[in-house]
Amino acid sequence: MTKRVTQGPAGYMPQSAPSMGVELAPKGQGLLYGNVVTEEEAMRDAAIALLTMANPTIFPGPQILWDWKDDVAEKAAALLELASEIPNCKIIPMPDYRPKYPKIDVKAEINPNHPNLTILDNKIKACIFIGVHCHYANLTLRMIRAGTDCYTIALCAYMGHEEAMASINDLHASDLRKFKEIIIEERKKLGIEWTTTEPPRNPSLPKEDNSTLSPVDYGEYRSLIMTKKGEHVTDVE
Amino acid sequence: MEARKRYNIRISGLGGQGVVTTAHILGSTMDNAGKYASLVPFFGSEKRMAPVEAYVRASSEPIYEVGEVVYPDIIMIYHSQVITHGKSYTMPFYTGLKPDSLIIINTDRNVLEEDDIQVLKDLNAKVVQFDATDLAVKVAGTELATNMAMMGMLLGLTELVTTENIEKAVKERFLGTSFISSGGTAALDSAIEKKFKKKEELLQKNMDVINKTFEMANSVDLSGSELIVQLAPNL
Amino acid sequence: MSYERPKLVKTFVDINYMLKEAPRKQHFITGAQAMAEAVKRANVDMAIAYPITPQSEVMHLVADAFHQGHVKEYYRAEEELGTMSAIAGASRAGVRLFTATSGPGLLRGLEAIVSWSGHRVPAVLGILTRVVNAPLSIQPDNIEMAYMMHCGAVMLHAENQQDTFDMTLAAFAIAEKVDVYIPVAVATEGFFVTHAKGYVNMTSDELALTPFDAIAAPVPAMDNETPPARIQRDAPVQKSNFMSYLIHAVWQQEIWDCNKRAMKYVYEYLGGPIEVQNPEADVFVVASGCAAAQAREAHRTSRELGLSVGLIKVRAIRPFPVDEIRATVKNAKALIVPEHNIIGWLAQEVKAAIPNGGIVVGGPRVYGGMTLPVELIMKEIHTALGLEFNLKL
Amino acid sequence: MSLKYVTPVAMFKKYLPKDYVELVDFGPFGKTQDEAGPGNMGQFKELMEEHPMCSGCWMAYYIRLIFASLPCPEETVTLGTAGCGRLAISQAAVPFIYGNYGDQNAMASGLSRAFRLRFPDKQKDVITIAGDGGTMDIGFSMTMHSWIRGERFTTIMLDNEVYGNTGGQESGMSPKGAVLKMAPGGKQFNKMPATDLAKAAGCVYIVRMSPTNIKKAAKIIRRAIFVAREVGPTFIHAYTSCNIEYSIPTEEVFADAKLREKDRFQFEEYMTDAAKEVIDRIEAEEKAAHRAKKGIVEEEVN
């Protein structure tokens, strides 16, 4: 198989997978490195990546994090089961799409506007995106391919994603369970010992300890150097 | 690293460290020395702890290129958190670094991890780590002179200009009127000035810092094979 | 203030049935009527209009369709920027949208239209072409399509009233595909098509396309039903650094990828982006819109004369059928591109699509409302074949 | 019902960042004004987030107030345009639509109509929050026409009397004589009569104010939203000073707001009879609900 879409870094200005001629897979089939393959083949390659590469991570998006539709809970349960079968897998959410300012907590979340930060900081070499709206997923996947060497897996309820190394479309909870079984099979084949364990909870950073920071840590802008009451800086002696 | 005709410099730091100010002074210094520089303005409002980047091109020849410095040959890191906390939008901090290049980091201890060290070794880079904040506090009595220490080290190591050129540029920055600063920078300036009572004193303190870093830079030998040169504050 | 509009009971059908299987009846109607009739059958939630009369009566007819109950919501907006912005706003609520404009109106709304693709607005825009240059006139001339070509939108160009009907219906289906989800513009020539009557085979207006699905979308509808709650659509990048600019760069790429993905649906619903007659010919006439109608006449006349002439009608201007044209004309000796504008945007596109652009004859071109006589095309055909063709006037 | 989309799937709650969980647990979604309103700001997790606006910014303060006053934040969508305000609005936990320059009222026209079409049985609040430039200069025709058409949503103009975000240029709302960029000799013509224009254009509830009294400011925001739900366009013209461009020392921003209340931003409240009816009805209902609740509490105490 000629790998048309591979792990990055693809470079400063990545070429998009569709512009390289990659087309979405029809229903019932998946994409692997930009080629149409059976769903199982894509899942198997993805499973091996998740089992053998450093810091496998699942990035759940808003559609699976928030309880907005009847079938979400079932999918979420299936996803958690799957995550529990991947040794040392982490879950880092993408709870929304706004550009967060000034900067996200890279241990606790991933943001579609600069997903590289989370991937690089956590040294993630294989990851799954699920429940992210297709537009934001495509942007994120492309930026990850541009700036990191992470193996990306897209689990999509709709058309799938050309930018991912492995892409499954029309995903239902049953597909997640199938994927889980494949992971277990491959794990056994690879001889990896693992007891089913849920990923650790979100490691939101504790508040920064103010007393250890030097004033130079703080901003240059007008908001910062403000005078004490009754002590206007109008003139310099 | 060998002297080059042209240095493309990327400066990363946190809001409040004078990253953009350095870029401006660096530019005028090159101009005063009869050389060339180009600056790239950095848009976007900043606040404390927010990542800030500035870009300067310095050369003995005219510069045509515009835009941010994507492929630098010098990277200056004003705060170790840029590396340790990933407080930069350019991740990792050495992204785009050209071979045989120089990195100056403001820190009192090594902040590079094994992975980073390997990449930088492959690039045959040199990393100078020194505590610029400590130096600023000890010599000028304020950490706000950290940027002067960083700039002094850069110019001392590259020998692009003389301290006279720098003095003129610093004078322009704090005494002259040609520099248009943002509202925030103006407030910062007045705070610094207030602290020093007299502008001349402020200027002198800044120059003391720069002279000190020139001295330190003189003692640095970058021809060795080791990647990291850790300078102890020689005070 | 309010009056009761009739509640119509319609049978919902999918686009394939509507376009390919549903029984049709022939009508003799104008192009504007054909577009409005398509809107009636498209189960449009909301139409917003600004007159810029007298370019076409499409939006007047859509207003009537609203009155009759075929369209659920409609209003006349203040001007085109307001219209196009309102479309963008309404689209965030997850509804099916239609508007139409032309020439100067299109350019007035262009600031908003340019941003539609990036906002992922799957609206359908009718363009009833008209002169935009000074001195102003009300004549047909499709130069505004050149401005539209770089917006990211899918663009279809209708040859006649029948095309206008079919393409408008297909446009809704294409625009709403999750992997496309960008606006689709259906253009046709003012006057020559919009005001002229022709034969249109139409499905019954008791059929309507299945309703808009606000959930099957690549971006969340901002309806407080779909997460996330914390969302800004669509933000300018707040940071100045090449890595944060990358979001904008890949966003633009995504729009053109969507445009590219639309091609498979152009095949599915319209039979492909081009129509080819006599693929073995030495000389092809390549044309879109009503120039294709003239080209079709020229092709017929040429065949009657025994000349080796083929026809390529370009249905999709965006995505542009680069591969299809290249494959069709690989042995051709000349390509004649008749157009209804002075700059020759189609000729430029065709030239850029093939390795031997020198074989493209940019013309004949008419503009400012001038008619494109078939004889002008015949003259070019003869010249290309090394034959004499006497044409006075 | 709509609270569902701001509720995490139970088993994923522990995977959400702290910040999000706090908003779910201590935020104002689904709460009353007594539980999480302007009267007890500082005691719950607010919808507005950390923002990059200047220190002491009265506009940031007023935006904070708007978000705390929303009658139903989980059913509210905000729209805005370029300007300082969007730096804070875009960070809030309420959907925010940022379109093109000055087109917020045109977008809101489409959006609010589409909401009524799609959700005939639900009340979705649409609010445009834009600056004086976006509302009265570049977006003027779209603002006016949305009012003339009687579009049922709320327009809030954050009037800092200057283009603050772009560096201090004169706007139509700058007072005559103000020396600003693009007006080096002082502004040559008068501040635009925004509330008069609104009245002429058919707004059914109009207020000009300087937000110094928190309870009053909150009441007005809520009135504007309630009236827009049922009657027609509502407009709040609020003074939100730019302490940078007008050189107001930050600790005097509040005092300045009080001062302006005496000249350019004298309090003015206009409502049509239909609007008054809605206000009276809803406020009576609120009062009754409040009393009933208080009664229950007292009963429990007893």
Add this chain to the structure above:
Amino acid sequence: MYYVAKVNADMCAEYKCNTCTLYCPEANTLMFDKVGNTSWVDEDRCKGCALCVYVCTDMLSRNCITMEMVHGKE
């Protein structure tokens, strides 16, 4: 070298007043502790505008909030 608001908790607790928290331009920054009955400042988020000082001192004459310089290594 910047200022943040500091609340004198003992003084503040006497007044059972949370007026200052209602006038801060920053959300989730100047908070009120219902148990201790006192306002407190999240120093990471305080931008040092001193609006709360105006409220507490000039308006209410209670003088519970002061702006204090945060010192670093100096």
